[in-house]
Amino acid sequence: MRLLYGIAVLVIAAGVTACTTDDDPPATSASSCPGALGAAFDAWGRAGFSGTVAVSTAGRFDCLAGYGSANDATGARNTADTVYAIGSVTKAFTAASVLKLADERKLSLDDRIGTLVPAVTGPVSQATVRQVLLHTSGIRGSIGADRQPLSRDEAIAAINRLELAFPPGTDDAYSNAGYTLLAIVVEAVSGKSYRDYTASTTLGLAGKTLGGFWDGQPAAPGPRALGYLDGGEPGPAGDFAGPYWATDGNGALAMTTRELATWTRALFTGALLSPESTKSVAAPAFDVGDGRAHTLGGMVVFDAAVYGKPFVGMAGGGGDVGHNVVAVWIPEQDRVVAVASNRPVLTAEKLLSATIAALVTGAALPTPSAPAGTADLAKAVGTYRLDSGGTLRVSTPDNRPTITADGADAVAALFPPRGRFSVEGFRAHEDRVRALLAGQTREGREEREALEDEHGKISGVTVAGTIVADGEMRTYVTVTFKTKTVLGWYALDDHGGIQGVELPTPPPALVLVPVGADRYRPDDPTGTGPDVTIGFGTDHLTVTTPAGNLIARRTG
Structure with missing residues (x-):
């Protein structure tokens, strides 16, 4: 789960004429994307993209289309009605809940966490709500695997044990635990459960509830896409019994791309929040370099110097569900693009990465080239x-x-590394993984303890190489236990905090x-x-x- 760092915005070229509104029936194929746009998306579908695309301009849909299989076993196809787990895009919804409560003067963004939630007594208790929203609280580490049963009290206890990577407000470190903490703040301030408040207030728009939760209640209604993981096996379909506090606040929501596009425009055009808060969800609030900044809306804003036009983006996925979701807002065009995928061969983020340069400049949408050879x-x-x-x-x-x-x-x-990644960056990441598994931090010691509880005493750790996948560095390690050797990978942030892990995993x-x-x-x-x-x-x-x-x- 992560913010949108590696890709930019999908800008649709002129000439799209067929439009629908929120009341029109959903599209079920690329034929609802007319002309050159539809032809290009058809080509990407043939190249392996499996998922849905929703593009709206000024609140009317230019494109609602599905590609590929939603479920191989049943033969169901992806359509505009297909529901996906939106992963870290959930953070934008949690941020909106917090800003709504600030609008109602039930909290201030400069309130300290420990004041709002006295049960939070660890180092992060002195951070402000604003700092947690911006990933600048210093909180590092995770409080549990996505499908680990975790109660609210257990989540608070885990948060209290987390160390700070830096004094609050002095640096940034992407934090799932921070947004779980914000969900706890929502409960404490609103007087409702996080899930009830999210469903009744944040997901509510014009008398409708957009989406819901992937696991548990209130569930997102509609047919679900089954995600397929790197090895081809299906991910979970949303039957985890909970409790859900490992992902509540940071990655628990689910919806269609149509619903996501509708909600995103409502957020940025003032239908959900006060004018001041609406401005803050798109405004740069903490500069993270390379023309990017965090916003108070839990997103990343790209300035015009990056691709010629400013835009705001958010992305989620990469977890065990097997979905990848991207949503972007282009204010100059009053346009939203939401893309979801359910297979790793050509994810939503990869599709945008390949097409972004041409789309931002208004050039023809590029299409994948066919293999040229016939070798056996x-x-x-x-x-x-x-x-x-x-x-x-x-x-x-x-x-x-x-x-x-x-x-x-x-x-x-x-x-080999390419683009913004380098050999030096790979080596630094490997050093952080070695330090983690050597138990040099509290999170590292807890990770070793968890591994030994499952596999037995660790007798050695060997780095087995680093790759880039889903926009992040992943260092493979061979962990030797008393009776077996297991291969796995870790993705860490610049401060050594775990952002992703899979162990065991295939090479x-x-x-x-x-x-x-x-x-x-x-x-x-x-x-x-x-x-x-x-x-x-x-x-x-x-x-x-x-x-x-x-x-x-x-x-x-």
Whole structure:
């Protein structure tokens, strides 16, 4: 779960004429996106995008479309009526609840947390509501896995144990725990449960309730998309029995993209909050560099210097549900774009990353290029060893040519950093992961304790390489226990706090497509993945990267 950092806004070119309003029947295919826009989205659908798109201008929908399968087992298709877990986009709703209570003078943004919730006695109790909204409270760490049963009292106890990464107001660190804390503030100040207040007030618009919760009540109504994880297995369908305080406030909501687009415009156009608070949800309030700033609305604002037009964005996903959701607001056009996906091959964020440059300038929407080659990878199936010791395994599961990395050198060969990521950044992230699993922080000690409770005593930790996935660095580690060895990955923030973890997990792999005789590249139609080409010889393979070539010899 995260803010929108790596991608920008989807701006629709002129020429879209067919519109619907909130009262029109939902679209079920790309045909509701006319002309060049529909043709382009059709192409991305054929390239692997599975999900829905909603685009509105001045409150009228230019596009409501679904692509791909919502549930492989039942054959249900994605439509504009399909419900997705919106993950960290939930934070914008929690922020709106807090700002609503401030409008009603039931709290001040400069109130200290411990004053509003006396049960909060840990270091973060001295932070202000404003600082928690902006991720500048210093609170670090997590209070539990997404589907870990956690009561309100247990959540408060966990928050009280968390350390501060820095004095409140002096730096920023993205925090799920901080938004759970804000949900607790909403309860304490409103006199209602967080879920009741969210459903009755924050989700309410013009007599309608938009969405609901993915797990528990009040549930988001409508057919649900089943998410599919990296290994192809389905994610949970929303049947977790709770209690839900591990995600309440920071990632628990669910809705359709149509509902998300409708709510987003209402937020930014003054239908939900006072004029002062409405202005604050889109205004930069804490500069985080590179033309970006946090807003009091729990989002990120990009200034005009980044892509030529200012906009506000939020993104969520990457958790065990298997959904990815993005919503952006472009004030100059009075336009909202909401995109949701339920498969990792081409997520909502990846789609926007690939199309953003052309869309912001008004150029034709780019489409994925088709693979050029016809080489048969079956003859190359086997295991290959680098001179440095790591191995690359070529296989064809489900007739999809795949290359898997085993060993830090093999991971480095297949997943070199690109864009804003660097080798130095990878190494720094690996150092933070080592420090975490060495127990150098309270969160690290608690993580070790949790691992040992599940797997037995830890006898060693070895870094197994770092990749970029879903816009974040993930460092793989091999953890040796008394009776077994387990591979997993950790994503940490700049202060060493856990932002994501999966253990156990399969080793990192790339699905390949041919681009010439005996030459393959990652199956990544957006062009945002690893910049590598794999070439096959009779007894070896060559990995070509911007830094040069690496050769691995066949061993089996």
